[in-house]
Each structure stands twice: as structure tokens, then as C-alpha cells.
Amino acid sequence: MLVLLFLGAAQPLWAQTTDQALVDAVQQFLYQETQALGQEVVIDIAPPSPHLPACLHPSPFLPNANQAPIGRVSVGVRCGEAGRQTRYLQAQVDVIGRYIVASQDIERGTLITAAMLTQREGNLSDLSSQALTNEDDVIGNVAQRPIRSGSTFQAHFLQAPSLVERGQRVTVIAEGAGFRVSREGEALEDGAQGQTIRVRFGPREIMNARVINRGTLVVDF
Known part of the structure; x- marks a missing residue:
């Protein structure tokens, strides 16, 4: 994988020296997070503010861990021995x-x-x-x-495709420590793998059950 790093506008020499460890840490972090996504990664990190104190022992993280670091990305960085200080750097990450x-x-x-x-x-x-x-x-x-x-x-x-259709006769399994019971009921909703739907067992008995296979559901305790 080819990684290209652009640091944006030029800074004074003293600022470049002070911020280099911080920028390097963020660049390496983003590289590790994106190296499996494509053949080429281009990382453009905006320079840190020169008005902030030096970030010692930088530890980068993604504020939104569930989102892939692609496009315009905000990277959090914990600073100091205990990571009590936090600052944020902006980066543009392009993945080919x-x-x-x-x-x-x-x-x-x-x-x-x-x-x-x-x-x-x-x-x-x-x-x-x-x-x-x-x-x-x-x-x-x-x-x-x-x-x-x-x-x-x-x-x-x-x-996901429906494994259970509304009105279908289904088998519902309930199990726990030392027991396993199965009953037949009527599905009141369509259901895909892993979805929880309502099942009727009688005129007044309705229970929620999770679809685990075609025509088969389980009650979670």
C-alpha cells in the first residue's frame, strides 16, 4: 500500500519540531486503521494549533469508533502521562x-x-x-x-430474506438450565434471521420470539 502524507501549510521550524511527534502519531494511527481498506491511502493532516502546549506521549483515537476513517476525519489525541488532556486534529483520508x-x-x-x-x-x-x-x-x-x-x-x-411469514405455523423453543420446551404457534409478523417478532399461542397468549431458522424461533431469557 502506498501512503502519501501532506501536512498542509508550512510552519515555523520550532513549531514543526514541537508538533512532529503529534503529527507522526496521528499519521501512523490512521495508516493502521486504513491499510486494509484499499491499495492506496492518501492522508492529509491539518497542522496542530501553534498556541497549544506540546502534546507529550500522544495517544490517538477515533471519537466515533463505529465509523470507518475515510473522508474528512476528526482524530482525538490524549496527551500526557495519564492522558488527561485531549485535543483534536483534522485530516482528509482518501482510500483508493x-x-x-x-x-x-x-x-x-x-x-x-x-x-x-x-x-x-x-x-x-x-x-x-x-x-x-x-x-x-x-x-x-x-x-x-x-x-x-x-x-x-x-x-x-x-x-435480509424472511425466514418466517405472517400467518405461518412456527416452532418456538424455550430453554434454560436443565430444561428445553418447544411449542407451536402462529407468526403475527414476517421475520428475518435474528429479528424478534410476535407469536400467538392462543386467543390471549402472545409472546416475543427471535428467528433462528426457517420456521423456528427461540425465546431469550
């Missing part, structure tokens, strides 16, 4: 890599297969934050709206 798009028009309700996908290469930071780049996250799901050829797959365009 491969992503998937639809190889054909896909109609709503279609179960997506590998034959419907093709790969492209480009700047991943230009994609929507909802775009799915890994085929494993797309194959086996159902299109919830039409997807045109050449379009990326957005997370909210897809849904």
Missing part, C-alpha cells in the same frame, strides 16, 4: 480501493446473487457512508427498491 456495484438492473424483491455484482476501483471516500463495499454484505439479501446497473448498494436498499 475496490468496491462493488450492480452489474445489471435489479428489481425490487429480488434475492441478490454473486452474478448480479461487479467490481470497480476508485476513491472510497467519494462513496456514500451507507454504501456497502464488501460483497458478503450484499449477497443473499433482498432488494427493497429497484437498483440500477452501475449503482452502489446502499445499506437501506437491502433487507
